[in-house]
Amino acid sequence: MARIIDIKLPKAIAAALRIPENDPRRQQLRVLKKLLKKATLTEFGQKYHFDEILLSKHIGKEFQQRVPVHDYNKIYEEWWKKTLEGVPDVTWPGKIKYYALSSGTSESASKYIPVTKEMLRSNRINYIRQLISVFNYEHLPRNAVTKGFLMLGGATDLQKGKAGWYAGDLSGILAKNRPFWFQTFYKPGGRIAKIKDWNEKLNEIVEKAPDWDIGYIVGVPAWCQMCMEMIIEHYKVKTIHDIWPNLGFFVHGGVAFEPYKKGFEKLLAKPIVYIENYLSSEGFIGYKDRENARGMKLVLDNNIFMEFIPFDSKNFDSEGNMVKDPEAYMIHEVEEGKDYALLMSTNSGAWRYLIGDTLRFVDIERKEVVITGRTKHYLSLVGEHLSVENMNKAVELVSEELNISIPEFTVAGFPYENLFAHKWYVACDDKVDEDLLIKKIDEHLCQLNDDYAVERTSALKQVFIEKLPEQAFLKFMETKGKLGSQHKFPRVLKGKIWQEWNEFLNMNYENK
Incomplete structure (x- = not known):
């Protein structure tokens, strides 16, 4: 009778074999491989030998060792500047058709952030995911989802560059490229969305407001609040629900909502649900996918590879400038409760790019984060570390x-x-x-x-x-x-x- 041999695998190997498909580390490495393969033949990919990185056993660490970190000025001067002249295959295959204009909130000159068709597709997928997740919210009025939605964003009438590209606010680019099935629900509609003058656009929205049945609003809190105040004042009503009785939730991002909440509540006749997302000019990073979540869940499987730099004096100077070779961690190496600056590599040709936000993981298992500030937006004149x-x-x-x-x-x-x-x-x-x-x-x-x-x-x-x-x-x-x-x-x-x-x-x- 044959003897059964009991072979016991080492714990590390056994654990590796049982890694689930949705494991954050595996998701991120899969994204990184996909990005590297796609960009291997670009100028950037050739310079930093993406083909060799792909052959490495430890692709994440190899990528970090070979590719330097970039802030906007560095990647623009060395790489993105050429794409504005129409040069193809610089940091991403093909020519760049769209650029999101961003000033980051403090610099006076506009930044030109590449937006590729692949990035637009990724953003649309994440929007759909977020919309589906809304049905998990216990107190969300279900009928609000089936009504129209008002997206307060930039003009879809974009400026045209000499090399044939278009530039404008990301919200305007997204609205211009909205899918056909959005048309029935999307407000303010194509004509008003094209208007560049913000005051003119708001006045048009005020005039049209009673004709729309708005279930939810999407936008930056300050401007959405201003819009609702103008509507209430114009029609001499008490609350926005007198005009839009089915308004049930507000999707916001870009800034912390807490300072605006009191002002919002004064405009409402009944409570609404506030849903936060994390959409930057560089990509759709995360969203709150459940009602009582402390933070937003990072999207780890949709063409953004993320790294996290501890936001401390070792990696940033007193002005918030990143040092030359900061320590950067992958998703499986981060700790709960610590502040990190976010690096992104994306399907728009950003590579190890510092977007300037600082994050804190509030639920390490669910990979949920809150935005704690900006790398250059904090005060520490004498060690007060005021975030x-x-x-x-x-x-x-x-x-x-x-x-x-x-x-x-x-x-x-x-x-x-x-x-x-x-x-x-x-x-x-x-x-x-x-x-x-x-x-x-x-x-x-x-x-x-x-x-x-x-x-x-x-x-x-x-x-x-x-x-x-x-x-x-x-x-x-x-x-x-x-x-x-x-x-x-x-x-x-x-x-x-x-x-x-x-x-x-x-x-x-x-x-x-």
Whole structure:
């Protein structure tokens, strides 16, 4: 009788054999291989030997060792600049037809971010996934999904470049390339979507509003709030539900929603569901796929390879600039509760590209994240390490406590009496005492951030505030040519942009 031999595999091998198909590490490596294969014959792929990387046993680590990290200036000057001249096969096969214009919120010059047909297809797939996930929301009014949706975005009438490409806001590019089956539900419709002047577009939407049965709105909170306020005022109604009774949810992204929530609630007759997504000019990164999720689930299997750089002094200088060779982790190496800057490699020809956002994993198993700020949008003059997340939370708490709406704010730091100070600029049309407002903000920040609390007793000597009408922020954005669509007011002011902001205030609001 033959003896049965019991062979026991090493734990590591046994574990590897049982890796499920939806394992995040496997999903990401599959995406990376697909991207490398597609771009092997491009100039970029040839220079960094994508063919050799594909033959490596450890493709992720080999990719990280061979390919350098890029911020926008580096990849634009070395690679993307040529694509604007019509040169094909630079960082992605073929010519680039579309460019998303992005300023990142602080730089004055527009960035040209390539948008390929493959990226547009990936974005559409993720939109469909998010829409399907909405049915998992317990408190979502089901009839809202079957109604029309209002997408407040950039003009679909894009600017044309000499080499035959088109450029504009990503939302305008997406709307221009919307699939045919969107037409029945999509508002404001093709004619209004083409309008470049933001004020003209809003006025057209206001005129048409009663003719539409809107179930949900998609857009950046500030502009969507402004649109609803204009409709309510124009038709002399109490809430937006008097015009759109089936409005059930709001899909938003780009900025933290907490500072806007109080203002939104004042415009509603009944609660609506807020659904967050993470759509950048470089790609559709994630979305909240369940009602009580703490964060957004990263999309790991749809043509974006992600890396995560610990957001600390080892990898970034005091101005938020990335060092030359930062340590970068793959999805299976990250830790919960830590802040990371995001690197992306995509099917639009971005390679190890720093998009400027900082993330924190709040559920490591589900790979859910929250956006905590921007690499260059935080204040740490004396070690206070004040993040945009801290600022947003403090404003949310103060808004609730004082029952006021603060739709916009920004903060600057500067030397003051041999030490340092912060100055807050707050948009608030409600009546509130400035001294009380800054006192409450300061108190909440001390509770939220231990470093800030320590420095408030030493080097951070004073915190000032200037309360302004909301129109001040909007008019400043208009002077910069950034009114509407995806443009956001920077939460932290530094350098030239702060100087321009002060000049604008001195000219327009000196005797407010």
